Amino acid sequence: MHAMTFAALFALASAAAPPWDAVVRIEVAAVAPSYMRPWEKAAQQRQGGTGFLVDGRRILTNHHVIENAVDIRLSKTGNSKRWRARVVAMGPDVDLAALEVIENADEFFADLTPVAWSYELPPLQSRVTVRGYPLGGNAQSVTEGVVSRVDCKNYRLGATSSISPGRSLVVQIDAAINGGNSGGPAFDASNRVIGVAFQGIDGAQSIGYIIPALLARTFLTAVVSAPKFRLADVPFRIQHLENRGLRRYLQVPDRVTGVVVSAPNDVITHLDGVSVGDDGTVPLRPGERVSLDYLITSKVHDAPTELSILRYGRSLTLRAQLVPLPPPLPRWHDFDCTPEWVIIGGLVFSPLTAPLIEDASSGGVRSYVHDIFTREVGAKNGFNTEPAREVVVLLDVLNGGDVNHGYEAEGWKVLTHLNGQAVESLAGLYFLWQQATRDGAAFLEFGFGGGTERKIVLEQAAPG
Structure with missing residues (x-):
């Protein structure tokens, strides 16, 4: 037996x-x-x-x-x-x-078995093994290390990092993550997947990042019903509440901690029952604190969320089901935008998108790119206050004839009007142009708002 x-x-x-x-x-x-x-x-x-x-x-x-x-x-x-x-x-x-x-x-x-997931965050100093196919060979590579830190990180890098939905949990490890390791699993000592390798830091030694299994499982659950996954956006911007004068002004008791959100100067003291620190952090595990963002970005869509707030000394409770918000600009190529353009008399117009900003910033952020991004995104605290409006910019002037002679590209300009009518989108611009052509308009006057920009006027047809 x-x-x-x-x-x-x-x-x-x-x-x-x-x-x-x-x-x-x-x-x-x-x-x-x-x-x-x-x-x-x-x-x-x-x-x-x-x-x-x-x-x-x-x-x-x-x-x-x-x-x-x-x-x-x-x-x-x-x-x-x-x-x-x-x-x-x-x-x-x-x-x-x-x-x-x-x-x-x-x-x-035929001979493959799905991986087993870990259902808890890995402890600090616990062993981690990263497997993948980095540069330098064709065979599967194995690197080992330990969990160094669990933190919150903005997954979006580059010139448009500020338009991310919020910071999400990330696990830092000291096992090497090189080019080609991206997308590979990180196993714990029990051969369960604790995360997905996705990033290292150029020039830094023994620093690699993995996406926690919690986020990966949330993604896999969500895409069963919808192939495009977005995080629930953090629907507020915070200010730390560490200044004594600010605390007294907002009538916050000495033993109460929290963060300030503008309009109407509410103080968030708890999120889903978790106490919020004056520096915007919440407890993760004993001895570990991370950004409060993770309590939102780790959720599946429509999960109930509860905020405990103080409004000039009065306690209130707000409840909502958080979902992705309209982004201030389309964020990702082939996800919520693709290259689009309209050329009128050699004037090249295109929607303002994050990929366009990144493309224009590949050799360093130009001042006019920074100015437009600041005006259209930064001044609105990263929120889309006009979801029906698509920002259209004049990208370039393709000279080559009398129709646009004398006009030169001097950096991007946000198009606001054509022949006195508001331009709300690239499709709207095309419609107004076609309408002007059908109506026999002799000139096309492009307005760029503010009254300080030099106007551009094109003649529709040369005089006979």
């Missing part, structure tokens, strides 16, 4: 695939758009990363691994064959994407 039981257990253990067999290599052919010259595209490039099998025959990876992909191929450990795949869900807010195999899927999944 004992021999049979041992044999059965041994056979079962031998048949079970090790968890790292679920880790696959991703090879991508990508074509990046150009938002500065929206009718053009960049040359095709090769990029790669790592993914791993999760329930539902999906491969989880980073969004930046498959960004701009025109062809995706997967390969397994110890197998030279490539299988075609496609993106079926994406969440650029959390840098995650899900893939499905689109040919010979049964063959691909």
Whole structure:
């Protein structure tokens, strides 16, 4: 009896695939758009990363691994064959994407088992193993380290980092995360996935970041019903409440902590029953505090949220179901925007988007780009106060004839009117232009608001 039981257990253990067999290599052919010259595209490039099998025959990876992909191929450990795949869900807010195999899927999944997830944040100093396919070789790579810190981080980098939905939980580890590791799993000592590798810091040693399993599972749950995932936005901007004069002005008792949100100067003291510190942090675990943002950005959409506030000494409770808010600008290429343009008499107009800002800032942020971004986003505290309006900018003047001779591109200008009528979107601009043409308007007068910009007037048709 004992021999049979041992044999059965041994056979079962031998048949079970090790968890790292679920880790696959991703090879991508990508074509990046150009938002500065929206009718053009960049040359095709090769990029790669790592993914791993999760329930539902999906491969989880980073969004930046498959960004701009025109062809995706997967390969397994110890197998030279490539299988075609496609993106079926994406969440650029959390840098995650899900893939499905689109040919010979049964063959691909025959000897693979989905990973097992960890359902708690890893303790500090606990062991972590990162598996993936970094640069420098074709075989699967293994790096080990420990959990150094759990914190909150803005997942959006670059010139438009301020338009992110809010900061989200991130786990810092000292195991190496190099180019190609992105999208790979990080395992704990029990071979459970505690997160998804997604970022290192150039020039820094032993600092890597993984997306916690909590966020990855939230993403996978949400995209079952909708292929595009967005975080619930943090619906307020805070000011620390550490100044004694400010506390007295707002009638905050000495033992009460919290943060200030403007209009009407409410003080948030608790979020979902969790006490908020004067510096905007909340307890995560004993001895650890992180930004209060994570209590919102870790939630699935429509989850109930409760705010306890003080309004000039009076206690109030606000309850709501938080959802993604209209962003101040479209945030992501091929998610909520694509390159669009209208050319009228050599004047190139395009919507103002975050990818356009990033494209224009690739060699450093130009002053006119910074000015427009500050006016359209920064002055509104990062919120979209006019969701029906699409900001249209004059990108360039393509000289080459009498019609626009004498007009030169002097940096971007926000278009506000055409022949005295308000421009609310690029489609609206096109409609007004066509209407003026049908009505036989002799001139097109482009207004750029403020009264200080030089006007641009084009003659519709040369005199006979």
